Amino acid sequence: MTERPLVRMTGIGKRFGGVQACRDIDLTITAGEVHALLGENGAGKSTLINILSGVITAYDGTIEVDGRPVSFAGPVDAQRAGIATIHQELDLVAGLSIAENMFLGREPRTRLGSVDIRRMRRQAAEHLRTLGADLDPRRLVGSLRVGEQQLVEIGRALSLDARVLIMDEPTAALADAEVERLFETIAGLRRAGVGIVYISHRMAELEVIADRATVLRNGRLAGTVDPKTASRDEIIQLMVGRSVDALFGEGRNEPGEVLLDVRGFAVTPRRPTPGRTEPAGVDLTVRSGEIVGLAGLMGAGRTELLETLFGAGGSGRRTGEVTIDGRPYHPHGPRAALARGVAFVPEDRRGAGLMLEHSVAENVVLSALSSLTTLGVVRRQAVRRTVAEQLTSLAVKAASPAVAAATLSGGNQQKVVFAKQLLTQPRLLLLDEPTRGVDIGAKAEIYRLLHRLADTGMAILLASSELPELRSLCDRVVVLHRGRTVATLPRASATQQAILAAANGDDAKETR
């Protein structure tokens, strides 16, 4: 490319205490390209784009925009220079509406100077429509699901009319249909000459939309490739420095007795909460040693079902039958759920999974303290050993177990949430998007771990928006549509097509 790049970053370096997050990185962004940024969890991707977007202001190296050196005092400065960013961890205000969030700090004004609420709502609705999101701009962001919040965040970035758009894992919480819409939007921006930086751990996406891919490894530049011609192996080699062998073990054990049995289960709330899809006729079983997948579009009620099974769902009249080991199970709170051997790894790690200001070690042991306590005394040695074991087995990248969880990269935070739940030694493990934001090497680790856990007799129920993940990991896939079970597909017939058809409500037949 001979054209002058929109952005040129040269010799970028950043150190956090003892961690060198970025070292001597060069990166250019050209008008009309989709430039993918790849690397394992903790490789330095978010740090690099936080520097470009003005979030981090102290760093080594230089940044030029249109050939002119810039130094941003903060995110607003970067936005003024035409750089819009969708951050990995959503930063929306729960107590404000969708429209207010989108235009926060730059609300359209009437001629008399007051906020033009109508115009703000209309514009917000337009941006949402572009993304195929049918959301009322007046709704409070706090009432939205993670995936919907992500769409709001994307809409906000679009509304900035930026020349450079940075997206840090924008599809992590989106279901396939929304991803497709987003890709159409990206294609449109690209044609309009916007330069796009795209971070994702979903390899298949890159082949579809990226023009160039820059790979980081341990904070350094590992190489730049053309994702349309480079093989997946080549890219993974650059990312992890070795090849990752087959992600999916074969030869699983035969499942045992039915552990969880859910029949005609429904929750009828006294007053429905907008945006929530309560269980409305769920039938499913999970045997000991079995991994069952939950598929469905955004809003199908997968998260709500998992929450309810963990006693953390909405209130309301419950009908139908839920048993564990053949005994009635009325999950009225997480404590009761844990007592019956049920653990839950939620999707929203920041909200529900982690205490960010606490150390990694504290986060990991918290739920298992009772088993590590003798007569009220915490056995420190045991705690230290247990934490170390968990962190190693999941390959968590942290300077030490004593650092605050907030300082870990996004994917590593996810692994900590996982480690924490496993320590409770559950018999039934409920997982909501367990590999969201996790890199490909760690994903393989988590898949292996889930297989190992299932082989010890654990029952696993897992919701995922990644169809390949469901297909390769699960013994059976249960498809939900509007809170109901619409299909139960054994592994062999759980094709992408069959899952999608059922998820769209095309075919409401049961194939047990």
Ligand SMILES: Nc1ncnc2c1ncn2[C@@H]1O[C@H](COP(=O)(O)OP(=O)(O)OP(=O)(O)O)[C@@H](O)[C@H]1O
């Ligand atoms: N505020 C901080 N304080 C201390 N260390 C930090 C901070 N932010 C990032 N780090 C460290 O810098 C390294 C790079 O983190 P970064 O978030 O850039 O990774 P990433 O490539 O975005 O990973 P992921 O795919 O998991 O999101 C990690 O080792 C992380 O722990």
Ligand SMILES: [Mg+2]
């Ligand atoms: Mg990151």
